[in-house]
Amino acid sequence: MMMRKKQRFGAALATVLVLLPMMTPVAQAKTISPVDQLIAPHEASYGFYVDNYKANTKQNTTPSTNPAYGLLNNFSKYWSPVKGQLDPAFLNQNTAIAAKITQNRTSAEVTRSLSYSLISGLGPYAKAFIKNANAQTDYTTVPTEPQPATTPYSKVKWADPNSKLGDMVKLVELTRGSYGSTGVPKNTFKYKRPYKLSKDVLPNPYLVNVMAASPKDGDFDFPSGHTTAGFETGEMLAYAFPERFQELVTRSSEMGYDRILAGRHSPLAVMGGRMFGTAVTASVLNDPANRDIMKKAYQEAHSNLLQSSPLVNAQDDYSNYQENQKNYRYRMTYGLPQDGDSNQAMRVPKGAEVLLETRLPYLSANQRRAVLATTGLPSGYHLLDDAEGWGRLDLFSAANGYGQLWDTTKVNMDATKGSFNAHDTWRNNIGGTGQLVKQGSGDLTLNGNNTFKGGIQVTNGQLDLNATNAAGQGNVAVKGGTLTTNTAAKLQKGYQQSKRGTLALTVTKATAMKIRGQAKLAGTLTITNAKSLKSHQVLLKFGSVKGKFAHVKGLPQGWHVKYHAHSLELVRG
Template sequence: MSDAIKLKKHHLYLAIVAATALALAGCSDDDHDHDDSSAATKPAKPTGLGSEQTVDIPQVDYPLPSVDNAENNADGSLRYTLGQNPIAYLLRGINEIWHGTSETWQNAANGNGPDDYLPDPILDPKIWKENIQYVVDVTQNRTDEQAILAFLDDQRSKNYSVIDGYGPLTEAYVEGSDAYVDIPVPTVDQVLVDANYQSSHNDNIAFAGNTSADLGAVVSLVDLFRQRSPASTSASKYIFSTPRPWRMNDSGEIDFLGTDRHYTCTDSEGTASTVTYDRYTSSVEVVPGLMCSRRAHDAEKEADGLYTAETENRRKDGGYPSGHTNAGYLAAMAYAYALPQRYSAMLTRGSQLGEDRIVAGMHSPVDVIGGRIHALSVASYALNNGGESEAEAASEQAQQYFGDMAGAEGMSLYEFAHQSIDDSDETGLIDGNMINTAVYDNNDYDDHGANKKLYRQRLTYGLSQNKDEAGQDPVVPAGAEALLKSRQPYLSDEQRRAVLATTEIDSGYPILDDSNGWGRLDLVTAADGYGAFDGDVSVTMDASEGGFNAHDWWRNDIDGKGMLTLTQDNSGRLTLTGDNSYSGGILLQGGTLEAASASAFGTGDVYVENGTLRINPADDKALEIGGNLTMENGTLAMSMDEDNSQITVGQQVYIAGGTLKLDFADDGPTAGTKFTLINGATVSGTFGNVDAGDVNVELSYSDSGIAATVQ
């Protein structure tokens, strides 16, 4: 063979080698000074703080903790004693604002109510004034639809009323559970105008559905929370005996004007009756259709000497805590536990029922706050005292029932549970001149950000914070972690306690600091994951179990010094959406970690051993990584846009192989379009494979960046 032929074959061999390398790497290196990863120093894995966060169970004295002793609230000999009833004890913070009954009474109360009241009950005039002013403002400025919903939430069974927190699945739940409503159907004027209309309310488990129905296990869970747990607010109402807002003037004082012994109430059949109501100086405007639902005088109670026809019947009509609010939250928490895809929406619906007690003129913010605290402690008691298996059965049933529906529509259950309802298809509260008393499909609670803000506001109702008491450590009561189990099934109990601790509201607000932490819990924010990495966080999701095990979103703004690890056994997808500043870094060993905001990955290092790192920030912004980015293996997946850079790395980019996956829009970019993929202080190494789908790209590397050009 001639030397010329040998030389040609040698050049052909080199060309084939070069082409093969280019095809395998999917790139072209235009910068000969670009560092190979073997020549650069590989960054160390992030180490974080070295331990996970531990949230201590608070040390308390009897009658706490409520998770152990809540049954005292149903014990005839213990329930009326503040020192024996843990649920009432959690609510004792009202005594720092309004203290209307004696210590003797509060530790030996009864179902007849107090014979007398303390002479100067208002101990915090500022807070009490804020409390009543909120009611005045709301009742004097409510819309017709707000008044109608407040009427319905008063009259319908709470088990039925909050079902519409299921949004677009409301009617499907009603059909699958046999839930129903049977209150008389009023006219619009009877609710909005007629102060003599007498409705007929109902409230028992039957209205949540039938335990033998397709969704009977969910109905059973509602029954567990509401009827088979020590859920009654009656004992606390008698112990504290605070007034309802329509009995108070603008300063929260009680100015009794005598009784109206000739008030006429007419029911839906047209039958009229004459009743006696107390009269007061008050700016609170009760919804007209509920005027006859106030506590009227009872002839038997008058005969028993509890009051007379001319004196107040207030002893039998305490405002704190709100029983309707307690019932609404308990039903909502049962529904939320069973179908956590609607967790935050359903809890917001529970809070709306509480708000509607204020809109109705029947309760004040402190009453509603007390009702929420009461409900959370009771639900936790139910779950921690034999109810977990029943709750799991309800969740499994709901996941299967609604999951089958979602699958038939080609949707995930989360997508199906948040599908949009056309306004023209929504039934509405008004049908001609009649009120629609039935729940219906809706999107009323589908603005996640609005839900979060609203729920947080209703933890305090804007009552002033005592700045001297602010900044105390979080308090997570024993057993509270159970409330999040179906929502975050891939976390341990200890991790869920950390979630609650890092998302609860600050201290210093009325009533909340005396509640052993129950009042400070923000379950809607907690449903969005950690608020801070105050320890290292390790996540293992099993995608085969579906639901949030397969894909979850942590939407909070996360700070702290801990690190996040998705373990090698993780097969699920975790999406971070917040404006995050945690500094401990990320270690990805398995599954998918997605950045849906520019600062999703905090300020530390990102180290990929395996799994998929997905980059998809909202608003087409570049992902910012404050430390190093190391690709040891796995996949870096980018949803492509036309920004200057898809990822901006503050320090070193080290690539030892792995796959680069580029997801372009359906129509694809035009040839010659250049995308800056990564910018870093230094860049070394190359990807082992490139997957751009149907788009042909060529990569170019430099010491400070990686770009892709469409061919």
Template sequence: MIDVTLRNKTLLAAAITAALLALAGCSDNDDNASSAITPERPALPSGTGEEFTVATPSDTYPLPAKQYAENNADGSLRFRINDNPIAYLLRGHNDIWQGTSDVWQNNANGDGPDNYLSNPIRNAEVWRANIQYVIDATQRRSDDEAILAFLDDMRSKNYSVIDGLGPLTGSYVSASGAYTDIPVPSTSQVLADANYKASHNDGIAYAGDTNSELGDVVRLVDAFRQRSPASTNASKYIFSTPRPWRMNDNGDVEFLRTEANYPCGPDSVTYDVYNSSVSVVPGLICARRAHSASNEAKGLYTPTTENRRKDGGYPSGHTNAGYLASMAYAYAIPQRYAEMLTRGSLLGESRIMAGMHSPADVIGGRIHSMIVASYALNQPDIANEADEAYQQAQQYFGGLAKTAGMDLYDYAHRNVENERSLAEGGNVTTEVFDNNWFNDRAANRANYRERMTYNLPQDVSQAGQPVVVPLGAESLLRSRLPYLSDAQRRAVLYTTAVDSGYPLLDKTNGWGRLDLVTAADGYAAFEGDVLVTMDAEKGGFNARDGWYNDIDGEGRLTKAGTGELILAGNNTYTGGTLVQGGTLSAASQTAFGRGGVYVQDGTVRVAPTDAERVQIDGNFTLEAGTLAIDLGNGANTVGVDQLAYIEGSTLSLDFGDQIPAAGTRYTIVDASNLFGQFSQVVSDSVDVELAYSAGTVVATVL
């Protein structure tokens, strides 16, 4: 610890006097011309004076889904759109394509409709864009995209998405007992053999053993997928939409004929034939729904008529299953939260790449899964299981990280060397493996948000509608933002939602617009004042977290408790920043927005990654606490537009691995006006001397 030293006390006195005169101003009265007034300590940033609360929607039956989602598992209620809240929330599909009557949608069954409405296309522009996306994707896909589409079709979804864990994938498989037993195909069988008959599997066993070291995590996957009203079958029959390989370039169903005795492995089957530009992955041709002798015997269709009444596309069941498994893993291992959700979205994209589903189907699958997962987490027994899964996963992976000398977040994002490929030695790699697929935060956010809408044409006349946050949706962020209250998590979902006006989304009571990947990066606006109280002893994100969104709004941020919160966005919020405990770190030039910063206790840490200067648009008040400057990557300066007021505070300088040469100067504070001094300086083994002027604090290495 180095005491503050002053080489020129006269210079210091003059500098302080000049600063005070500048603050106080001068009078024409000669008696007052030389008198300086000590500036008052700046007031606390004011913000809006109240917390922003997101109201719950005024729901009527069959909403809210939190209460009535179980109807999706009821033998009769599930087939009635006005009784099944999940199907009801997916009814926006009727605005772009409706092939079944209102009467059918209120009294459907598991045999599927025996007739369809004429002229079902309600929005030709959107429906054409929907099918065109599939045509373009399936005609331009890479070999890896085709192979992944095959794997995401054939493997259990509980297993297939495990690779969203990145460098934790192999460790999870080893500790949980997760496995796949699909036969290993050659790459040519997947990419070129339209007669290859693959085997598929699904079930909780493929996620692992409930008696394993990670058995509680396996049990949570089971809760989301099997012990919740998770099936998409009812909605598939209610809407009975065609799969893309049954549609022509305009999205019309142009049935040509059936093809009997089509060879699929050792079997011969009957398939429907349509006019379509969609190219199904060759190795999945035989995975399409073939004619069934039992259904023909029931009179549902004949050997020469189409069987699509039993093969609805909306919502995508594989997508729903993939997201549900992903959200279970994300809850237990929130260090990979955004990556797991992005993996779920990639499985949905794989369904399109396969030629099996359209963007509308996949969007519906995502919405369906969010409703189910939220319902599950709002059941007390499953909520307890979720917390147990979280604790078990944190202990297991935290132990691995400790052994490696890393914290768990860094361990979960370490680079994987010698990464395996989806195809090796002429065969498809059917096992999941450690990977770097989701190591780009910005790409994850962009990909996930694009897959929320697939850029289907937006009705701009409906843009800008208020965001609705459904009752219970906040539970989806509970383990990712554990230091926030439920009300605050609702506010995060509100400020990070996608715009309105996109197909399917606006009739979902808010579910379709919730962007969980962006929400994982914290607030995007302070609509009111935000108090963040962290408890580092709880570990994980309670000890250290980062908000990477660009934050606007008029609210004030208050950081309290212990732990470290990192602000890394291009922020413009105007309510100011108050630090009362723990550490608030600035990782961008505009981290503190456009208001003042006031430190009552705790630490403000300056370590920008994109600039050498962190700007404070207002006063910077150090009533107590510490200003910590990271100098290891350059000369980081705190720029202050108005007054820098320093009273009884510590300056901590971190030079990292550098050993700066004697005489090296660092401008620590650069303000319009400066009052006061640091009471002490902590600079490890580097001796420094501080010099104060009217607006700057400069550290010189001795």
């Protein structure tokens, strides 16, 4: 009897042991979606920059121990401080671009007060910032003659951390620790400045004495410290005041361009400065110790000290969106060749999503990572294909929303929170196979020539189609909230509107919304711009129609809509 019990127990135990390897993974495994896999961070030899940013010290002198050195170590593929040029053709091209820029300049600016000069990116708000942050500079005009060789950097502090906008100032200065220094990579690579490599690089005429007096050793090109500081300052100000996000990052890129213009740096040095400055900024913003100052800086920027200050005016050197976009994108590569592997998937560095936290506040952290992943620069450019992905981040494009929708993308905007939660515009041409679901009380505008195939669903708030193909290539369903258009929007498939939904059309000569498939109608049709009404004007064209709008609003007395097999028109009388 005892033997049978032992046999039964042994058989049961064997069954458990057989099942456990199959059952345990099911119980413990975490399902990772395809999108999560695409946005998962890639670890570099130094780890993740945001985790180890304070390891940029003089004591750490290898790519695996110093994150600044490791981040920029692709430079060692074509330059060695011992062997010299490893890729002469490419490095000569880098110098030639610098020479061309200096030869074609029409004016030059002495840019020594680094942080102060970024204030111009605030545009209409710059005057309020200067006053309420006690911002100062001792370089207010371009010199009329070459400066002495001993000309110092700015003697005054760019802004006062104890001023009314002190928290904004403190936020910028969080990047000023030793971890933001370019010293280690500069003194490791020891790459000469471009004007020392070629006589074709023409120094800024006001800096010729300063540059001629620079030491032969210890004064190097790569990476640009001024550009690093420019991106740190611009991106920090953009975090606090995201209403000027694209203008500020454009001004940051211009800081780097000015360094080439002056003959002080090469394109590669400036590109490295952008990478380094962005990594430092993201690291500081990810540090839990800084969350309080980040919150206070944002609140200050949106008070009557800046956003609603009576000092706000119309002056804006960065009001031309197309020009800003063109300049920023050019300055990412400066026309250097894309002759590496152009098929690498985009990588999003750990923590980089914080850079969009205030610009796209209605998206989750993973959604912001997806935005960065779908708007990044293609691979294959020298230097920029670093292990984590800092070099390929395109923050200007990322501020315009998604570049692709990979899956069902729910956008929940709470208008009561104000700013971009209340209204935002996506300017990118959005592709992909995913669906856009508009939720929440806020208003989202689509401005792009979109091709995403998963369709649109509106459940609340408002979605504006502000371009002919803004709706993409899928079905459109308005289950609640409002779909608006003031253009001849084209819907490539069907349209369905429930009784809780509203279609708002602004009547113009080219208003007619075209629906290639079936239009299933219910709910409300709202007509705006009623002064432009014309009898028998077509509002909707469709392949077929089922149902009718329950309510039509906005029409003057005596007007109504008339349904036909393939259209809906306005009729008077």
